[in-house]
Amino acid sequence: MYSVTKRIEFCYGHRLLDYDGVCKHPHGHNAVAEIEVRTTSLDPRNMVADFGDIKRVVKGWIDRELDHKMILRRDDPLVEPLRQLGEPMFLVDSNPTVELIAQLICNYTRQQGFDVGGVRVWETPNAYASYQAD
DSSP states (O other): OEEEEEEEEEEEEEOOSSOOSGGGSOEEEEEEEEEEEEESSOOTTSOSSOHHHHIIIIIHHHHHHTTTEEEEETTOTTHHHHHHTTOOEEEESSOOOHHHHHHHHHHHHHHTTOOEEEEEEEEETTEEEEEEOO
8 A cells, every 4th residue: 555645734713612621712723734645556657646636636625614714613602703703714513623624624635536544633733633534
């Protein structure tokens, strides 16, 4: 099995509802996503995938959907006030944990035709969550 990994940096804000810790308050992260693409045989260029293709497709989506957005649960009371202020948001059905963000990136990358082994999202320089594709 061959694999390549592309790192993509982005910033986001979030908070966790029904959580008894400091992350229940709105806060932000400078995140790094690591997207692993894999294959059992190389393409005619002798590549798993072109890093530029991964960057164009996945970073493009992250930049449009997640970067510099508040990622919030749809039923978060902050959604309506932020909407009225015109603040950019990405809404999800459950708590916007780093685990969920890794899953979102993995699922999107797979939908775009890449054979994803997994995605790791570093929420801080010392903590990450990962989601392994099926």
